[in-house]
Amino acid sequence: MSIVVFVEDWNGAYKKASYEAVGYAKNWASMIGAKVIAVTSSNAPAAELASYGADHCIQISLGQTAMGIAGQLKALSSDASGIVIAGTSLGRSVAPALAAIKESALSTNTIGLPLGTSPLQVKRGAFSSKGIETIELSGASPIISFVPNSIGIENVSGEGLTESQEIASTDLLQVVGTEVASGKVALPEAEAVVSAGRGLKGPENWGMIEELAEVLGAATACSKPVSDIGWRPHSEHVGQTGIQVNPNLYIAIGISGAIQHLAGVSASKTIVVVNTDPEAPFFKAADYGIVGDAFEVVPKLVNALRAFKAAS
Amino acid sequence: MHSNLEANHNPIMNILVCISHVPDTTAKINFTADGTSLDPAGVQFVINPYDEFGLTKALHLKEAQGGSITVINVGPATTEPTLRKALAIGADKAIRIDATPMDAITVAKELKNHIEANSYDVIICGQESIDYNGQQVPAMLAAMLHLPFANACVGLSIQNSTARATSEIDGGHETYEAALPMVIGGKKGLVEEKDLRIPNMRGIMSARTKPLEVVTSIENGGLTSPVAFEKPAGKAEVKMVDADNVDELVRLLHEEAKAI
Numbered sequence: 001m002s003i004v005v006f007v008e009d010w011n012g013a014y015k016k017a018s019y020e021a022v023g024y025a026k027n028w029a030s031m032i033g034a035k036v037i038a039v040t041s042s043n044a045p046a047a048e049l050a051s052y053g054a055d056h057c058i059q060i061s062l063g064q065t066a067m068g069i070a071g072q073l074k075a076l077s078s079d080a081s082g083i084v085i086a087g088t089s090l091g092r093s094v095a096p097a098l099a100a101i102k103e104s105a106l107s108t109n110t111i112g113l114p115l116g117t118s119p120l121q122v123k124r125g126a127f128s129s130k131g132i133e134t135i136e137l138s139g140a141s142p143i144i145s146f147v148p149n150s151i152g153i154e155n156v157s158g159e160g161l162t163e164s165q166e167i168a169s170t171d172l173l174q175v176v177g178t179e180v181a182s183g184k185v186a187l188p189e190a191e192a193v194v195s196a197g198r199g200l201k202g203p204e205n206w207g208m209i210e211e212l213a214e215v216l217g218a219a220t221a222c223s224k225p226v227s228d229i230g231w232r233p234h235s236e237h238v239g240q241t242g243i244q245v246n247p248n249l250y251i252a253i254g255i256s257g258a259i260q261h262l263a264g265v266s267a268s269k270t271i272v273v274v275n276t277d278p279e280a281p282f283f284k285a286a287d288y289g290i291v292g293d294a295f296e297v298v299p300k301l302v303n304a305l306r307a308f309k310a311a312s
Numbered sequence: 313m314h315s316n317l318e319a320n321h322n323p324i325m326n327i328l329v330c331i332s333h334v335p336d337t338t339a340k341i342n343f344t345a346d347g348t349s350l351d352p353a354g355v356q357f358v359i360n361p362y363d364e365f366g367l368t369k370a371l372h373l374k375e376a377q378g379g380s381i382t383v384i385n386v387g388p389a390t391t392e393p394t395l396r397k398a399l400a401i402g403a404d405k406a407i408r409i410d411a412t413p414m415d416a417i418t419v420a421k422e423l424k425n426h427i428e429a430n431s432y433d434v435i436i437c438g439q440e441s442i443d444y445n446g447q448q449v450p451a452m453l454a455a456m457l458h459l460p461f462a463n464a465c466v467g468l469s470i471q472n473s474t475a476r477a478t479s480e481i482d483g484g485h486e487t488y489e490a491a492l493p494m495v496i497g498g499k500k501g502l503v504e505e506k507d508l509r510i511p512n513m514r515g516i517m518s519a520r521t522k523p524l525e526v527v528t529s530i531e532n533g534g535l536t537s538p539v540a541f542e543k544p545a546g547k548a549e550v551k552m553v554d555a556d557n558v559d560e561l562v563r564l565l566h567e568e569a570k571a572i
Contacts, residue, residue, distance in 0.1 A: 089480060096446075128445060130341040131341055131542070178484065192571070241499060249572065296555065308562045
């Protein structure tokens with residue numbers, strides 16, 4: 001028996017969410033006495049995956065697109081008792097494509113390990129974080145796709161075994177260009193996010209937000225109005241219809257907290273809100289709040305965090 | 313239609329826009345007493361916001377090169393007002409596949425069945441619906457139909473039956489080229505928020521006479537079923553920190569929240 005886990009890489013290195021996926025597979029596999037088979041395009045050392053729980057690693061050319069990868073995973077998972085795919089931007093296309101061609105049950109947006117395996121039940125986010133659904137997956141080779149950072153990463157001891165296998169790729173579309181901002185923390189994967197809204201008064205004032213993000217090793221983000229008026233790129237817009245995030249720490253500066261914004265961030269583990277308006281609805285969703293002017297609070301916070309980092 | 317073809321060097325387009333009927337973003341969500349489904353009492357239902365971007369993109373494509381827009385929903389009769397609204401915004405024809413689908417694969421199979429029996433150049437879905445947040449139907453549909461697919465699509469242009477689509481990927485963008493037909497999982501960026509259209513009186517009047525066809529479902533079974541819904545645990549009361557004492561915030565983040 002085996003649980004197959006798709007291990008995604010970026011520029012040859014394993015993605016952080018992939019370690020989480022291997023750990024998820026390990027937990028599931030141990031509930032049913034199965035082995036974990038990691039499948040990846042990366043040539044990075046398979047032993048790295050073993051330290052998160054992989055028993056076997058198949059390194060093959062998976063192709064560039066979700067449909068191609070799904071086809072390969074189908075071929076490699078015919079006997080699998082289950083399949084785990086991290087809900088990264090790629091995983092969110094691969095998992096349903098695989099479910100369709102395998103006729104497998106699928107839970108996406110999953111936020112916890114299996115509650116039980118007979119029948120298989122998991123919890124998943126629904127209604128834009130206003131509800132949690134427990135669903136039951138039936139049939140052969142069910143697929144679980146989880147929200148990155150919702151499970152956590154744990155190290156285990158183990159030894160990897162590498163096999164190599166090549167299967168023809170079936171890409172239907174041609175990638176003609178990829179652009180990824182370099183040297184910045186990718187928003188969907190960030191452990192900390194510093195987000196700002198119209199309270200910043202203009203795009204020229206984002207320097208202090210970037211500074212705060214840098215001290216925290218955080219990604220920068222913004223509210224919908226700010227991306228709509230072009231102060232910041234769309235790719236930074238978090239909220240419903242933007243990017244949904246669930247970092248360990250979300251700091252919102254000058255964002256009132258419209259329900260559409262909360263839908264994209266309320267799964268964050270710790271939320272800090274800084275706003276001049278004590279009645280801002282965001283304070284109700286926050287763990288910590290400061291009523292104050294961003295232009296005074298943020299520079300002070302940058303200094304305090306620098307002092308904290310220097311001391312620790 | 314021939315003149316149109318010559319004018320643009322582009323064939324006219326037959327566009328399918330998949331529409332989900334979902335609770336309004338601001339709706340208060342409650343579940344039935346047995347906890348197994350949404351309690352629709354008092355909930356205002358709307359066109360899924362992600363689908364609105366797709367519908368508007370379809371209108372732009374039609375206006376640029378001619379064509380026809382069909383909107384489709386897999387659901388019970390209660391979804392018809394949402395389809396009528398899509399007609400009022402500018403779709404030409406609506407189809408409701410009469411079913412109460414159990415899960416995404418059920419919906420995808422119904423749509424696949426319809427698409428195979430008809431001929432569409434572009435199939436535009438929202439990347440997800442804001443009710444079950446599955447992000448499943450568009451990719452399933454593309455895989456079942458063996459068509460190229462762009463998820464989280466924030467840009468789409470079509471020239472001579474070739475689509476160029478830009479998708480958001482983690483930390484950046486990727487651009488694809490593919491031969492039509494193609495499946496799109498769209499979001500804001502496909503068109504801008506300001507481009508979204510509100511039905512005007514003329515649209516609402518004409519929507520009444522546009523065709524809304526009800527089609528029998530193929531009655532396929534689902535693979536997942538809801539066991540229970542619950543509301544997330546409420547947040548503890550926010551702790552307020554004085555603006556002059558950010559050191560206290562740093563201490564709380566470190567010692568209490570363990571977030572830094």
